[in-house]
Amino acid sequence: MTDNTAITNEMDATTVSPAESAGRLLGAADIRAIAAQAGISPTKKFGQNFVIDPGTVRRIVRAAGVDATTHVLEVGPGLGSLTLAILETGARMTAVEIDPPVAERLPHTIAEYMPDAAGRFAVINRDALQVTPTDLPDFDDGTPFTLVANLPYNVATPIILTLLERFADLQAFTVMVQKEVADRLVAVPGSKIYGAPSVKLAWYGRSERAGNIGRHVFWPAPNVDSALVSFTRYAADGDGNDNNNGAAARDPQLRETTFALIDAAFSQRRKTLHAALKHTSFDGVTCGDDVFAAAGIDPTRRGETLTIDEFVALARAVREAAATTHGDEPQEAQADA
Structure with missing residues (x-):
């Protein structure tokens, strides 16, 4: 068989x-x-x-x-x-x-x-x-x-x-x-x-x-x-708007970066985000103070305190920093059905 x-x-x-x-x-x-x-x-x-x-x-x-x-x-x-x-x-x-x-x-x-x-x-x-x-x-x-x-x-x-x-x-x-x-x-x-x-x-x-x-x-x-x-x-409508009682519709283009950040943060869960992420490159950039500031996340926090939406915000900040570094415009977010 x-x-x-x-x-x-x-x-x-x-x-x-x-x-x-x-x-x-x-x-x-x-x-x-x-x-x-x-x-x-x-x-x-x-x-x-x-x-x-x-x-x-x-x-x-x-x-x-x-x-x-x-x-x-x-x-x-x-x-x-x-x-x-x-x-x-x-x-x-x-x-x-x-x-x-x-x-x-x-x-x-x-x-x-x-x-x-x-x-x-x-x-x-x-x-x-x-x-x-x-x-x-x-x-x-x-x-x-x-x-x-x-x-x-x-x-x-x-x-x-x-x-x-x-x-x-x-x-x-x-x-x-x-x-x-x-x-x-x-x-x-x-x-x-x-x-x-x-x-x-x-x-x-x-x-x-x-x-x-x-x-x-x-x-x-x-x-x-x-x-x-x-x-x-979660299900998003055709306009990418949320139909899930306040949960953010996910951008499928951010999933890979988001999951990479999650893995790195929890591989050293007792360390701060700054310490856990500083030696790893995501989309060609590292998580410096500018990336954390853009995401609205305190780098002295630990990964185990972040919600999925905060990890997504950090991934979005990484992608925007990468787009600036490479001279590209970040693509519009698309809702993940």
């Missing part, structure tokens, strides 16, 4: 009501039976901890607001617990699974436990960190979609940020991650756990905790607690 092989037939775009999705969800005995039949054992390599509680996966789907009109992307479906709960709503979906035997088994599970939903389901065998709109054209057609997933804990944050960068139509997500990761993703400036992931996620939209998950709902049970994080992407 190749890395980008489609395992099932193409999804039927016809809306189907939940009543038409006759079937049942997986319990602990089902999960163990499927694993035994397929010769599958959970591996640390892929961060596999399979959910064995139907109530938990239904809770995740409710938190995500999934219904028959929702187009869903799932990453790391495993043996299909959450997949079936998503399909139970009547939604259409695609799952991205890195483990070939698991990806190959999943369509058989759907056919056995929820056969009426098979036409609304597809799975590709692909690493979520490598997937692109070319691999998933149905998620790059201008139609909003939602990510709902029990993410592999060892790569949860990179997966989230990579998908948000590559898929402009990814408008919301509800994901289960390690509790400490959830805390970092929703952390606010000034807190000890506020870091680069917190600020970068805030570039794209608003996130919040959506509940805690106990260890007993997994097989095998992890050594850490889990939590749900829900996220809604």
Whole structure:
């Protein structure tokens, strides 16, 4: 099986009501039976901890607001617990699974436990960190979609940020991650756990905790607690104006510089901005007093106290300084949808 092989037939775009999705969800005995039949054992390599509680996966789907009109992307479906709960709503979906035997088994599970939903389901065998709109054209057609997933804990944050960068139509997500990761993703400036992931996620939209998950709902049970994080992407109107209750629309041309500043500031988080940034060049310039003044930021502050809007202001000041240095006029800001 190749890395980008489609395992099932193409999804039927016809809306189907939940009543038409006759079937049942997986319990602990089902999960163990499927694993035994397929010769599958959970591996640390892929961060596999399979959910064995139907109530938990239904809770995740409710938190995500999934219904028959929702187009869903799932990453790391495993043996299909959450997949079936998503399909139970009547939604259409695609799952991205890195483990070939698991990806190959999943369509058989759907056919056995929820056969009426098979036409609304597809799975590709692909690493979520490598997937692109070319691999998933149905998620790059201008139609909003939602990510709902029990993410592999060892790569949860990179997966989230990579998908948000590559898929402009990814408008919301509800994901289960390690509790400490959830805390970092929703952390606010000034807190000890506020870091680069917190600020970068805030570039794209608003996130919040959506509940805690106990260890007993997994097989095998992890050594850490889990939590749900829900996220809604910022949306700007056609004029680049904000429609997000005061949050600034982002200029996509500033993202690379903004993220570079964030990385540099948090690589030495106990240092002041002046000390952390003075030896690094951004867009061909360094952050001197003139750049900080233009951004309205005190250089004696630490990066861990800055909001995403302040990092954006600093990136804009860097770009304007670079334009002056190179004799170019800075381009007009464009709103990031």
